Amino acid sequence: MIKNDYTIRITQKEDYLPTEIIVRQAFLKKDKPVCLEHYLLNQLRKNDDFIHELDFVMEKDGRIIGQNVFVKANIKADDGRDIPVLTMGPISIVPDLQRQGYGKAILDYSLEKAAEMGFGAVCIAGNIKFYQHSGFKYASEMGIRYHGLPEGASAAFFLCKELKNGFLDGVTGEYATPQCYFVTQEDTDRYDKDFPAAAE
Template identity: 30%
Template sequence: MNTPVTIRPETAADIEAITAVTQAAFAAVEISEHTEQYIVEALRAVDALTVSLVAEGGGRVVGHIAFSPVTISDGTSGWYGLGPVSVLPAYQRQGIGAALIREGLTHLRSLGARGCCLVGHPDYYPRFGFKNPSDLAVEGVPPDVVFVLPFDGPVPHGTVRFHEAFRATGPVDR
């Protein structure tokens, strides 16, 4: 890592910075619908951010990661979804995203989570132990971008549904 960072839980004072980091991180991502900041806001509004960590470097928030509960059609409980994970473009490719992922997974394990799933880039997430599941899918998502990491027990079977906040398309009404 080129920039020394501290990974810590988000605070209320970080919320605006998290929004800015998330917007900037996904601004040039062609496959993004550019709603990631709204998803984080919606998860926070309904108290569904099980783990929300920031990376702080140079006295400012430069990265963020969110984990929230998922529902699995076979009834398996205790699984969480990773995402979004965001790092300011100027700080990308320095290991900050990886540090956020590792620390977030450690937090999930300490909470007794049974596993984590995500939709993400096939070349990135296997380095953290994530694998494509054979019997678990996310509706409307190609199987090569669906990943799981079991902590306790087997991989569930069926369909994963991320929290309804993942359908957010704009700011949360207050």
């Protein structure tokens, strides 16, 4: 179980490359030998909707072991309103320290900071098995649909959490992952040509 042997702080510019490296290490799996997420993080940090005040690194014994980031997003409500929400990620913990509670710790901390900044809800694509421990639910249970999902396709990947109680009361509508999340393999391959081998 997690001990209090870590610190979480706002990411500085000098942390950008080290955090991309750990994202790549975390997301590269034996059964999934390609990774876009480190390049995605690089691109998100240049986007106007990226929230630098919610860009976090986790450190243990002077080493960066985890990170999480947030981006402004939107629900198109069925009554015509635009409901401002957040989306989140990539979030990662270095492979050798996964499943020891660090992921939940940085997630809970960063959600608390997002709530303190006044944001009302977070919508993400993710695995309920991890996110349910931090209060995420299937977005479909909250009346929020995922844009472009074919009829009959499972929306089990699409999760939501209110940061303000009741923020989504009376809201039904559609959420689309912000365009800035759609990076291509081709652009990532180009970026990887100069990416440090340390990330392998």
